Each structure stands twice: as structure tokens, then as C-alpha cells.
Amino acid sequence: MSFFGFGQSVDVDILLNDADSRRRAEHKTEDGKKDKYFLFYDGETVSGKVSLALKNPNKRLEHQGIKVEFIGQIELYYDRGNHHEFVSLVKDLARPGEVTQSQAFDFEFTHVEKPYESYTGQNVKLRYFLRATISRRLNDVVKEMDIVVHTLSTYPELNSSIKMEVGIEDCLHIEFEYNKSKYHLKDVIVGKIYFLLVRIKIKHMEIDIIKRETTGTGPNVYHENDTIAKYEIMDGAPVRGESIPIRLFLAGYELTPTMRDINKKFSVRYYLNLVLIDDEERRYFKQQEVVLWRKGDIVRKSMSHQAAIASQRFEGTTPLGEARTPGPLSDSGNRQCSEKMDKTTTEESAGMDETFALQRRKCA
Amino acid sequence: MSDTAVADTRRLNSKPQDLTDAYGPPSNFLEIDIFNPQTVGVGRARFTTYEVRMRTNLPIFKLKESCVRRRYSDFEWLKNELERDSKIVVPPLPGKALKRQLPFRGDEGIFEESFIEERRQGLEQFINKIAGHPLAQNERCLHMFLQEEAIDRNYVPGKVHALASHCVSGCAAAKLPVVSLPST
Numbered sequence: 001m002s003f004f005g006f007g008q009s010v011d012v013d014i015l016l017n018d019a020d021s022r023r024r025a026e027h028k029t030e031d032g033k034k035d036k037y038f039l040f041y042d043g044e045t046v047s048g049k050v051s052l053a054l055k056n057p058n059k060r061l062e063h064q065g066i067k068v069e070f071i072g073q074i075e076l077y078y079d080r081g082n083h084h085e086f087v088s089l090v091k092d093l094a095r096p097g098e099v100t101q102s103q104a105f106d107f108e109f110t111h112v113e114k115p116y117e118s119y120t121g122q123n124v125k126l127r128y129f130l131r132a133t134i135s136r137r138l139n140d141v142v143k144e145m146d147i148v149v150h151t152l153s154t155y156p157e158l159n160s161s162i163k164m165e166v167g168i169e170d171c172l173h174i175e176f177e178y179n180k181s182k183y184h185l186k187d188v189i190v191g192k193i194y195f196l197l198v199r200i201k202i203k204h205m206e207i208d209i210i211k212r213e214t215t216g217t218g219p220n221v222y223h224e225n226d227t228i229a230k231y232e233i234m235d236g237a238p239v240r241g242e243s244i245p246i247r248l249f250l251a252g253y254e255l256t257p258t259m260r261d262i263n264k265k266f267s268v269r270y271y272l273n274l275v276l277i278d279d280e281e282r283r284y285f286k287q288q289e290v291v292l293w294r295k296g297d298i299v300r301k302s303m304s305h306q307a308a309i310a311s312q313r314f315e316g317t318t319p320l321g322e323a324r325t326p327g328p329l330s331d332s333g334n335r336q337c338s339e340k341m342d343k344t345t346t347e348e349s350a351g352m353d354e355t356f357a358l359q360r361r362k363c364a
Numbered sequence: 365m366s367d368t369a370v371a372d373t374r375r376l377n378s379k380p381q382d383l384t385d386a387y388g389p390p391s392n393f394l395e396i397d398i399f400n401p402q403t404v405g406v407g408r409a410r411f412t413t414y415e416v417r418m419r420t421n422l423p424i425f426k427l428k429e430s431c432v433r434r435r436y437s438d439f440e441w442l443k444n445e446l447e448r449d450s451k452i453v454v455p456p457l458p459g460k461a462l463k464r465q466l467p468f469r470g471d472e473g474i475f476e477e478s479f480i481e482e483r484r485q486g487l488e489q490f491i492n493k494i495a496g497h498p499l500a501q502n503e504r505c506l507h508m509f510l511q512e513e514a515i516d517r518n519y520v521p522g523k524v525h526a527l528a529s530h531c532v533s534g535c536a537a538a539k540l541p542v543v544s545l546p547s548t
Binding site for chain 2: 168170171177179186187190191192194197198199201237239240241242243245247278279280282354356
């Protein structure tokens with residue numbers, strides 16, 4: 001397989017019919033660069049042309065067939081050889097023969113299912129692309145064009161607030177509240193921290209957004225934690241009865257929707273991590289999952305009819321279940337102990353810094 | 365579907381704070397001072413003791429004020445007990461300064477004023493860091509170190525539980541009254 005390889009005699013290009021009207025979206029590539037790609041939604045038709053331009057008009061191009069494919073695949077970085085294709089459509093454009101002059105072949109993939117959002121992460125990539133192939137005896141001529149897919153949801157019917165009393169027995173008791181459990185990507189997290197008992201010397205408090213990418217199954221599960229945001233919400237020592245407000249605008253951060261068990265290959269989940277730091281740099285934290293979802297934009301006249309339908313489609317995210325997890329919440333890897341405290345080291349703690357999980361005290 | 369132009373970012377309602385909570389003493393008062401180093405004994409048998417004074421309103425401590433004299437090896441004992449029994453990462457002590465204990469030094473060795481001051485500071489940092497640690501606060505060894513006149517090295521290690529009632533210095537259960545400073 002060669003991409004404009006050695007002694008290529010033909011230029012292949014893939015062009016979309018609605019290239020002028022279709023929106024583009026920015027998407028990060030594997031090496032961190034941002035590029036713009038045509039944006040599609042689930043159910044939209046993908047139609048266009050594959051154009052062949054002979055470099056030497058006098059030279060004929062012999063081939064074993066020309067086809068175009070629409071592919072959606074998941075690629076795990078530690079297992080690059082195996083691509084997991086969850087969407088694979090093909091259209092044959094020409095039977096084996098000759099191409100004597102530059103020409104274009106029309107194609108249309110009607111109402112293509114695109115069940116997942118495009119995602120480029122630390123250990124896994126999910127992408128959609130068109131691939132045009134001119135089969136030849138020695139080496140095929142291949143041209144790929146990536147597109148980006150967004151999955152849209154609408155305002156969830158059930159979106160309860162998260163309210164919990166947590167702490168360390170006899171040392172620190174707080175009640176935290178977040179106004180929702182499901183936030184869209186341009187939403188605002190509004191909440192508060194209420195101090196019930198403060199017997200330690202707190203220096204400051206921050207809230208972090210943590211993205212956890214999980215790949216693999218069974219015994220080979222791997223979590224990659226990434227702190228997307230750190231936002232200080234309090235500087236100084238609080239006393240009992242004080243209420244600290246939280247207002248965190250999500251639009252300023254690079255976030256994706258929550259992706260759960262995509263094709264049984266990976267998950268991307270988000271957590272709010274509330275961290276209190278005392279004057280000896282000890283850290284006390286409470287992590288809470290929040291569901292992020294992508295809201296459809298206001299329908300514009302320039303959008304294609306199908307995109308308009310897609311953005312209004314009432315496709316909710318998979319039901320979350322209880323916003324509050326029952327029982328004492330612990331991260332994987334915590335040492336469960338019957339003592340009043342649970343000590344755990346997370347990515348946060350470095351060197352001698354000690355980190356403690358705040359345990360749930362009672363249902364608020 | 366119509367879109368609200370601006371998200372609702374108004375603060376969540378909260379209870380107004382009680383004024384006695386707002387202006388009263390905080391519940392986390394804990395101060396330990398190490399001062400007044402004194403060298404006792406003669407010749408080879410000399411050693412330095414430091415006064416360890418604690419003031420607190422934390423209910424876990426029986427005495428709200430206590431004052432004891434401790435020497436460096438007592439701090440070492442406490443460090444070892446905590447490393448063995450508690451789950452905390454015990455902070456480092458100031459150095460043992462073995463070199464200073466060798467003969468034929470030009471100065472006073474471990475009884476040099478500047479060294480004693482350096483050590484005093486290190487011990488103060490050490491004890492404050494430990495006493496404020498939620499996982500160390502219920503260790504018997506810490507309470508004995510801070511609030512009992514003498515350290516009983518044959519004690520039974522274990523955990524202390526907070527008293528239900530607040531006990532100011534001189535409570536009946538304590539046969540360990542506040543130790544007054546010996547006059548020099």
C-alpha cells in the first residue's frame with residue numbers, strides 16, 4: 001500500500017458534495033496538533049466524488065478495481081496492528097480495467113450510522129474516514145480523508161444535584177453540593193462547600209476536573225488520569241458554618257462527552273475532585289463523577305437538512321442511574337481499612353505529600 | 365428546541381453562619397512551642413532538654429495546656445513508635461550530629477549554642493507536623509510524649525479516643541498535672 005508512493009502516476013482526491021456548506025470542527029491529532037475536519041452527525045448521508053487525475057495524460061492506468069469505503073474504527077495504541085472496525089461500508093466504483101483520462105466517480109453512503117464520537121486520546125483513538133483504493137497488482141493507490149463525528153444529546157430528563165456529607169471522623173466534616181450531575185460541555189458547575197467541623201488547619205481548597213481514559217478489559221484494564229483543570233475556590237482557613245461557593249465554567253477547557261464502554265473497548269469519564277490542603281501540605285480529597293454531554297447547537301439555515309434533524313434528535317445518553325454512589329466511595333487502588341480514615345496515594349501526591357480520601361458520612 | 369442564552373450561575377442557597385462560629389475561637393487551635401533548652405549533668409553525662417509546651421482546644425487531647433521537658437532521644441523514641449504503629453509518613457528529625465560528639469573539637473560540639481538553636485527549630489517543626497496529623501492524633505505514644513511528665517517506655521501502644529466532655533487542664537482522671545518549669 002502506498003500513499004503517493006514511489007513513481008505514482010495518478011493523483012487521487014476525495015471531495016464531498018456539500019463541502020461548501022458543511023461545517024468543520026477542530027480535532028486534536030495524535031501528536032497534539034489541532035486540525036479542522038468536516039463535521040458529521042449520526043444518520044447523515046456521506047456523498048461525494050473520488051477524482052482521479054492522471055499525471056501523464058498519455059499514459060493509461062491499469063487497475064484491478066476502484067472502490068471507496070466509509071470506515072469507523074477504534075485503534076488501541078498498544079495494539080496498533082488490530083483495528084476494530086465498527087462501521088465498514090464499501091462502494092465499488094469501477095471494475096478491473098483501464099483509466100485513460102482523468103475522471104471522477106460519484107459515491108453516496110446513505111444515512112450512515114455513526115454511533116460514537118470521534119476521539120483521540122492517550123492510549124486509544126476512534127476515527128471515521130473515507131478511503132479510496134485503486135487496486136493494482138504490485139501496489140495499491142490509497143487516499144484517506146478523515147472526518148469528525150459529534151454525538152449530540154438533549155437536556156436529560158433527570159438531572160439531580162449531587163449533595164453529600166463527607167469527611168474524616170472528628171477532624172474535618174464538610175457537605176459539598178453540585179447543582180447537577182450531568183453537565184453539557186459549555187455548562188457552568190455551580191456548587192458550594194459547607195464546613196461542619198474544622199479541626200485541621202486548612203490553607204486552601206481547589207476543585208480539579210480529572211479525565212480518566214480506561215482501555216482494555218478484564219485483568220488488563222488500564223486507567224490514564226489527566227487533570228484537565230485546577231481551579232482554586234478558597235484561600236485561607238475556614239471555620240464552622242462557612243459556605244464557599246463554586247462557579248466553574250466548562251467552556252474554557254478541552255473536554256469531550258462522557259464515553260462509556262465504547263464498543264467494549266474504552267471509556268472516557270470525568271470526575272470533579274475537591275481537594276483541601278492543610279498547612280503541612282497534606283491533601284484531603286473527594287472525587288465525584290459527573291457526566292458530560294454535547295448539546296446540539298442552535299439550528300442554522302446553512303446546515304444541511306439531515307444535520308438539522310440530527311441535532312434535534314432526542315437521543316439521550318445511556319441512563320446514568322443514581323448520581324450518588326452508595327456506600328463509602330473509594331477509588332480503585334484504595335486500601336480499605338476499618339480505621340476512621342482511608343489513606344491513598346493518587347497522581348496528585350508527589351513525594352512526601354500525604355493524601356487522604358474523605359469518606360462519606362451520611363446521606364444528605 | 366430553544367436555547368437559554370445565559371446559564372443560571374446564581375449561587376446556591378446556604379445557611380447564614382452563626383455569629384459565635386464566625387467570631388469565636390477556631391476549633392483547630394494547636395500550638396506547640398519548643399524552647400528553653402537546658403543542659404543538665406556534667407562531663408560525659410551531659411545532655412540537653414527542651415521544654416515542650418502545648419496549647420490546644422482539640423478534644424482529642426486530654427489537657428488543653430501541657431508543658432513537659434524532653435530530650436532528643438525522646439523525640440527519636442516517638443518517631444520510632446509512630447513509624448511502627450501509625451500509618452503516617454513520619455517527618456524527619458533534625459540530625460543526630462554524631463560528628464559533633466567526637467572529641468577534640470574546637471567548639472562545644474552538641475552543646476554549641478548555634479547547634480542547639482538549629483536543633484530546637486527542627487524539633488519544633490517535627491512535633492507540630494505530627495501533632496496536627498489526623499492519623500497521628502490518636503496514638504497513645506504522642507499523647508504520652510506531649511502530656512505526661514515522663515515517658516514510660518514499657519507502655520502499651522494503642523489508640524486514644526476523644527473524650528466526650530471537654531477537659532481543661534487539671535481534670536480528675538489525669539494523675540499528670542501540668543508540670544511547672546524548674547527554676548534555674
